Amino acid sequence: MTTQFFKGLHMKKAFKHIVSMSALLGCSLGLLATSASAVDLLTSVKQKKEMNIGTEAQFAPFEFIKDGKIVGYSADLLALIMADLPGVQANREDVPFQAILPGLSAKKFDFVVTSVTVTKDRDAKFAFTLPIAEATVALLRRTQDGNFTSPDQLSGKVVGSQAGSAQLKVAREFDKKLRAEGKAGLKDIREYVSFDEAYADLAAGRLDAVAQSLSNLGPLVKSRPDTFAVVQPAIGPKTFYAWVGRKDSDSAPLVKFFSDGIARANTSGKMSELQKKWFGFTMPLPVDRLPAPEM
Structure with missing residues (x-):
């Protein structure tokens, strides 16, 4: 009776040990699986051999x-x-x-490669690279x-953007400035899906000016000097x-990759x-x- 009792006790201890070891092994495998799946976005892009990029291809000469x-x-x-990937x-x-x-917030894109003006509000929500160009806003008018x-x-004039x-925001702020100075301010500020639509309305006389960045306006005026001219100074x-x-730890390595690439292009003279x-x-x-945004 005594011998059988000790044998049973030994078997129970052995069973408990096996159960404990199985649980520990399961935890270890779970941790390994979690570690393997917790790759950052840059690593994921390298593994998939592709990256989804959002852009607006109606913003010459940028895209x-x-x-x-x-x-x-x-x-x-x-x-x-991308030669570095x-x-x-x-x-x-x-x-x-x-x-x-x-679309970026909803993870429809991995990254955005288009000309996004850095503002205080956007900077608080998203992770920006180093600058790719200046975006200071000026006014476009008809040459005539x-x-x-x-x-x-x-x-008393009508402005479109x-x-x-951000250019629309600058136009609104300038309207407030005019009114604060005791002037009449803008007659109207019209919004367009694309700047090309605003340029067409300006050329047709349906607008008096378009608020746009100087870097965009320079090439436009050069190509169509009989139609458009820039009003100086900037507004x-x-x-x-x-x-x-995106502004998260998962996206940080990818943002850094592009920012480092922009820096190399800048210092090498390629930019x-x-x-x-x-x-x-x-x-x-x-x-x-990236300079702190002023607006």
Whole structure:
């Protein structure tokens, strides 16, 4: 009886040990699986050999469609940086600007390669790269409107800009400034899906001015001097365009990859070459940091 009792006790202890070891092994395997699946976005992109990129290809000379392909300053800069991700396909999806940042938040895109003006509100919600260009806002007018030579003459005029853009925000702020100075302010501010629509309305006389960045306006005026001219000085604070990722630890390595690539393009002189090619002039940009947005 005593012998059987000790044998039973030994078997129970052995069973408990096996159960404990199985549980420990299960935990270890679970941790390994979790560790293996918890890769960051850059690593995931390398493994999948592809990356989904959101862009608005109606923003010449940064990005626009030619012969069925997205071309422009940003396209060339992207190709230069993507050389450091050999074998990875960049799938660019052309969507209206108003859908760009919401699409990034919803993880429809891994990253945004389009000209996004850095603002305080956006900077609080998203992770920006180093600047790719200057985005300071000025006014475009018809060349024939030779008496319209200063932004202070905007009172009573109709101004257009892109819906959801920083340029639209600058136009509204300038309207407030005029009114604060005791002037009549703008007659109307009209919103457009794309800047091309606003340019068409300006040329047709349905607008008096378009609020847009100087870097966009320079090439436009150069190509159509009989139609458009720039009103000086600028109406907004010095601002910058940058590319955008999500503001989380998963996306941080991918944002850093692009930011480092932009820095190398800047210091090597490649960025200046691309600016000369697409804008006809160069824009000195900070290479060590993204300046804090002023608006």
